[in-house]
Amino acid sequence: MNTLESTINKCLEELRLKAGADFSALALQEPRESTIRWKYAVGNKNERFRRIVLRLGKGIAGKVLMSGRPMVLENYEPRQHDDPQEYPILYAEELRSALGVPVSMAGRVKGVLLIGYRNASCIIEEGVVELAKQVAKEMENIIGI
Amino acid sequence: MRQKTSESLLKTIFQYVSDTIVVLDEKGIIVNANPSAEILTGYSTEELINKINLCDICHGMERCADFTACINCFTTLGSISSFKIRLLHKNGYIVSAAASTTRLPQHIGGFLIVVLRDISEHNKQEQKHIQKKMANYVIQAQEEERKRVSRELHDGVGQAIYSMIVGLNIIEQMELEDDLKDHFQLVRDMAVQALSEVRHIAVDLRPSSLDDWGLVAALRSFARQFERTYGIITKLSVVGQERRYKSSIETALYRICQEAMINAAKYANIDTLEIHFEDQDQLLYLVIADFGRGFNLEKIEVLGTGLGIYGMRERAKLIGGTFEITSKFDYGTTIRVYVPLGKEEETTYGHSCSNS
Numbered sequence: 001m002n003t004l005e006s007t008i009n010k011c012l013e014e015l016r017l018k019a020g021a022d023f024s025a026l027a028l029q030e031p032r033e034s035t036i037r038w039k040y041a042v043g044n045k046n047e048r049f050r051r052i053v054l055r056l057g058k059g060i061a062g063k064v065l066m067s068g069r070p071m072v073l074e075n076y077e078p079r080q081h082d083d084p085q086e087y088p089i090l091y092a093e094e095l096r097s098a099l100g101v102p103v104s105m106a107g108r109v110k111g112v113l114l115i116g117y118r119n120a121s122c123i124i125e126e127g128v129v130e131l132a133k134q135v136a137k138e139m140e141n142i143i144g145i
Numbered sequence: 146m147r148q149k150t151s152e153s154l155l156k157t158i159f160q161y162v163s164d165t166i167v168v169l170d171e172k173g174i175i176v177n178a179n180p181s182a183e184i185l186t187g188y189s190t191e192e193l194i195n196k197i198n199l200c201d202i203c204h205g206m207e208r209c210a211d212f213t214a215c216i217n218c219f220t221t222l223g224s225i226s227s228f229k230i231r232l233l234h235k236n237g238y239i240v241s242a243a244a245s246t247t248r249l250p251q252h253i254g255g256f257l258i259v260v261l262r263d264i265s266e267h268n269k270q271e272q273k274h275i276q277k278k279m280a281n282y283v284i285q286a287q288e289e290e291r292k293r294v295s296r297e298l299h300d301g302v303g304q305a306i307y308s309m310i311v312g313l314n315i316i317e318q319m320e321l322e323d324d325l326k327d328h329f330q331l332v333r334d335m336a337v338q339a340l341s342e343v344r345h346i347a348v349d350l351r352p353s354s355l356d357d358w359g360l361v362a363a364l365r366s367f368a369r370q371f372e373r374t375y376g377i378i379t380k381l382s383v384v385g386q387e388r389r390y391k392s393s394i395e396t397a398l399y400r401i402c403q404e405a406m407i408n409a410a411k412y413a414n415i416d417t418l419e420i421h422f423e424d425q426d427q428l429l430y431l432v433i434a435d436f437g438r439g440f441n442l443e444k445i446e447v448l449g450t451g452l453g454i455y456g457m458r459e460r461a462k463l464i465g466g467t468f469e470i471t472s473k474f475d476y477g478t479t480i481r482v483y484v485p486l487g488k489e490e491e492t493t494y495g496h497s498c499s500n501s
Contacts, residue, residue, distance in 0.1 A: 051377075052376040053374075055345060056338065078411040088375050
């Protein structure tokens with residue numbers, strides 16, 4: 001494991017514990033492409049997240065990246081006629097609630113920081129959103145292109 | 146002797162014929178009824194004869210498409226060759242019957258002979274038939290619309306954006322300031338992304354590979370895209386000759402496979418999925434299997450609207466196939482579809498779009 005990866009994972013793990021979450025991950029936009037992939041994760045139950053490729057506007061990462069604003073999903077349940085492509089990370093990691101915040105580099109949104117909960121009754125509190133935003137800023141420095 | 150024989154024959158017919166024969170006087174009271182009447186109405190002949198007016202148990206009559214009110218009740222009219230009547234059975238439910246009446250001439254009593262035949266079973270079959278036709282219609286209409294919108298997106302909007310990209314590419318060759326060129330580059334990138342998005346939407350709606358290259362090619366493409374969407378690896382195995390089938394068969398099998406795979410992605414919690422497609426000459430065999438969570442087949446309402454199993458089963462039935470699903474907790478779920486290819490099925494090669 002290289003040092004960048006271990007630094008990011010350490011950061012994610014700290015965030016995960018402070019937020020009382022089950023899962024935390026960082027997605028980054030592919031250079032020269034308009035797709036986003038989950039690059040780093042802690043608390044994952046499988047490696048499915050690594051194979052997910054999101055288009056802009058799709059999934060939590062796609063939506064946050066496109067809008068540049070945080071996104072909260074609470075008590076999510078898959079429904080038969082939902083667009084099934086909407087939140088693949090929730091299916092992959094069996095998350096019921098999630099928060100995604102944008103991670104910017106050089107003024108443009110280049111990544112998404114995610115916190116996820118497997119318990120359906122978990123509500124994303126204001127404090128957690130603020131915490132995530134802080135960590136997102138730290139990420140910008142760590143990755144800093 | 147001959148007359149006696151024919152008389153006893155007629156009596157036998159009256160006793161044993163499965164059609165109900167009921168004789169009414171001018172007031173509509175039942176003056177005679179054969180044993181079949183007991184089965185149809187639930188009343189014994191003792192309870193019927195001289196005790197019940199047919200109007201008492203009649204719940205409406207219809208001729209052709211109209212309902213006729215009691216004002217011009219058939220019991221007051223002459224012979225009617227065919228109509229439908231609803232009777233209230235003694236046990237409280239409605240029986241539908243096909244009826245015909247014959248008015249005897251006045252000089253031999255003026256009675257009305259009513260012959261009835263239970264068509265409840267017939268009605269049920271008809272309803273099933275209508276439901277099947279409706280399901281077929283809805284599924285076909287949906288596919289037609291998806292095809293149309295997909296084509297419009299690809300050929301219309303898609304083409305327009307492509308032209309924009311070509312136009313913007315030319316800017317690269319021109320003598321312009323760098324910041325102007327950069328700006329155009331940005332716009333061009335946005336157009337490229339928009340085109341990619343339009344193409345994805347068109348493929349999601351209805352993949353052109355299905356029409357152009359057939360079922361197997363379309364499944365291969367879908368499996369690749371599926372992995373990028375859900376991170377689940379699909380193993381696709383194909384056995385038998387690769388050929389084209391009737392458009393309705395290819396579409397149905399594609400949609401069933403699509404639905405099954407997406408269900409597995411949403412509910413099975415799996416890293417891999419297996420699809421097996423076999424062309425056994427006279428039979429097509431499709432299997433979608435996962436070794437994931439599994440579920441209780443009897444409680445599928447728990448997981449949303451029955452996991453679209455009804456839809457998958459209907460699609461299979463509409464192409465003359467059968468649909469099977471088995472599932473066991475922590476063991477996995479398997480879906481099997483069998484489609485027999487009749488001799489009249491045309492297997493074609495190359496482009497086979499029957500509807501443009």
